[in-house]
Amino acid sequence: MRFAHLASVAVVAVFVIGDVCAQAPVAVFSPPQESSIPTGTKGVAIQAGRKILTETQTSLPKNVGNGLSCGNCHLSAGTVANASPWVGIWGVFPEYRSRSGKIISLQERVNDCFERSMNGQALPYNSTEMNNILAYMQWLSTGVPTGLSVKGRGFRPVDQDLKPDPGRGKLVYEAKCAACHGADGLGMKNPDGSYALPPLWGKDSFNDGAGMARTYTAAAFVKHSMPLGQGGTLTDQEAVDVSEFFTHQPRPVYPYKAKDWPKGDQPEDARI
């Protein structure tokens, strides 16, 4: 196993994390077996972290301002390649992020998604909940050498030269997305009020400062992972068109967007 990881280090892959389209040496993508979760207090923390990440709204109602769970975008509790997995994430932070204009910790990155993707409030860095989340991400990263990204980190980029057409995107939405996410984009609820199918816009969706609110970031996710179970069936152009359409529907506003990309290197699809 150890040799397999070492052997993979020479591989170079292209992946996109938000605004960064990186070329870097990568490690193999190999999430640990569930049975390797230890017993005792560490195992309890790992399990609790996974529960928060997959049932976020009900676990932390004070920190979540919409109807989403982290796992709605980081598919299968962050274990799916090219759906922004958390496998290997433990060893790559602290990391420079151009949106922040500085090196940030894994806790800060987690809180970025709380404040934007979840339209909510940051978790205290020393809280039990934050430590449980980190325990889960650390366990998921078992065997990945420190400092290396896994193959399949982030999303697989789509062609950024394609020009988005929201009119065509609306047609793609109606044909390929509305059956699950609703003709009104508001998702579909269970009888208990939780979401069976998550919303793509409206008050319970991510805010306009989220990575998913950016056309090409959303397109990279959608192209590979949507329609759910039929990832890869849209063309890049269809993914760009439908993403331009749904990301620009009404959604919560992130009030601090003006502070993003403090070095002035914001990408073209940044929401400002």
Ligand code: HEC
């Ligand atoms: C609406 C979709 C969405 C939801 C919900 C979401 N995220 Fe994210 N997350 C993203 C996107 C998109 C990125 C990467 C792109 C970017 O940041 O621009 C990302 C990146 C991350 C990263 C960094 C990954 C890397 O490879 O650098 C972490 C860690 C993370 N999210 C944690 C969380 C946690 C924890 C939650 C729940 C509190 C959460 N996310 C909820 C969309 C989401």
Ligand code: HEC
């Ligand atoms: C078969 C049902 C289905 C179809 C069709 C479908 N989705 Fe999804 N989508 C889901 C489910 C379920 C999730 C949440 C996945 C999870 O939690 O594991 C999701 C998650 C998402 C998310 C991230 C979470 C959020 O609510 O923001 C986006 C964005 C998204 N879908 C976009 C699309 C687009 C665009 C299309 C059409 C091209 C589409 N989906 C078609 C079922 C579907």
